[in-house]
Amino acid sequence: MTMTSDVNFVSQKGHNRPTRSKGRPVAAATKRLLDISLTLTLLMIAAPLLIGTAVAIKTTSRGPVFFRQKRVGRYGKTFRMMKFRSMHIDAEERRAALLATSDRDGVCFKQKDDPRITRVGRFIRRFSIDELPQLFNVLTGEMSLVGPRPALPEEVAAYSPRALKRLEALPGLTGLWQVSGRADIDFDRMVEMDIAYARSKSLPLDLMLLALTFRAVVSGRGAY
Numbered sequence: 568m569t570m571t572s573d574v575n576f577v578s579q580k581g582h583n584r585p586t587r588s589k590g591r592p593v594a595a596a597t598k599r600l601l602d603i604s605l606t607l608t609l610l611m612i613a614a615p616l617l618i619g620t621a622v623a624i625k626t627t628s629r630g631p632v633f634f635r636q637k638r639v640g641r642y643g644k645t646f647r648m649m650k651f652r653s654m655h656i657d658a659e660e661r662r663a664a665l666l667a668t669s670d671r672d673g674v675c676f677k678q679k680d681d682p683r684i685t686r687v688g689r690f691i692r693r694f695s696i697d698e699l700p701q702l703f704n705v706l707t708g709e710m711s712l713v714g715p716r717p718a719l720p721e722e723v724a725a726y727s728p729r730a731l732k733r734l735e736a737l738p739g740l741t742g743l744w745q746v747s748g749r750a751d752i753d754f755d756r757m758v759e760m761d762i763a764y765a766r767s768k769s770l771p772l773d774l775m776l777l778a779l780t781f782r783a784v785v786s787g788r789g790a791y
Contacts, residue, residue: 580718597770602712605777606705613699620651620687620696628685630656633700633714638717641737645711648717649700654681695784713773715761733761735766737788744777 610617621632634652637645661683684692691697704710710717717738722733743760744752752760764772 574744577759594769598711598768598773599708601770601773602705605712606702610702613702616696617699620691620699624652624685627687628652628655637720638738639720639723639734640709641734643723643734645720648706648710649703651691651697651700653685653692653697654683655685656682688706697741704739709738711737711739712741713764713768713776714742715764716744717744729762730758732764733758736761736765741776741780742784743776744784746776 624632634650635647638648640646714736715733743764744757
């Protein structure tokens with residue numbers, strides 16, 4: 568799906584089209600350089616963990632090691648986000664039946680005791696290991712290390728005009744939401760955090776959020 572059709576998908580629901588901001592080319596290039604250099608470093612350091620996780624998933628549950636899911640990125644452009652599979656292979660089919668039991672207010676579904684999660688899945692989600700394959704999305708330029716979390720198309724279809732403004736930043740692995748409590752943060756607060764980041768993003772802010780991410784991952788607060 569092209570970027571134009573994706574944005575039209577949003578606007579057909581009666582919402583405003585995300586606005587492109589010109590931005591500063593030097594700042595954008597610096598952010599991209601940071602993404603590539605840190606991502607390559609992280610992949611080398613985390614290689615044993617990546618291999619071990621892949622083996623654990625493959626030997627304890629049926630299905631592929633990786634889970635690829637369509638997400639909405641910057642300006643409404645869709646892409647396939649990668650994760651380690653933490654759920655049973657029929658998770659997508661079972662999602663609709665669980666929507667009413669969400670532990671989180673708003674359009675984003677989250678459930679602490681989600682029955683679709685595997686035994687290995689609970690461990691890797693607790694420490695955000697399942698998110699590590701998104702480093703490859705960062706290398707391809709579909710994501711950044713820091714930015715709003717990419718939403719599902721059906722979630723974006725339910726966005727208010729205000730919430731659509733979070734699509735003005737490249738989606739990221741971590742951000743204000745992640746270091747502030749993750750799933751413990753309600754949807755409206757998440758939107759305001761993402762809009763604030765999109766308006767004030769800078770290299771020092773990205774470096775600070777990356778540093779705070781380590782503490783958030785170790786504490787496991789809001790991770791489920």
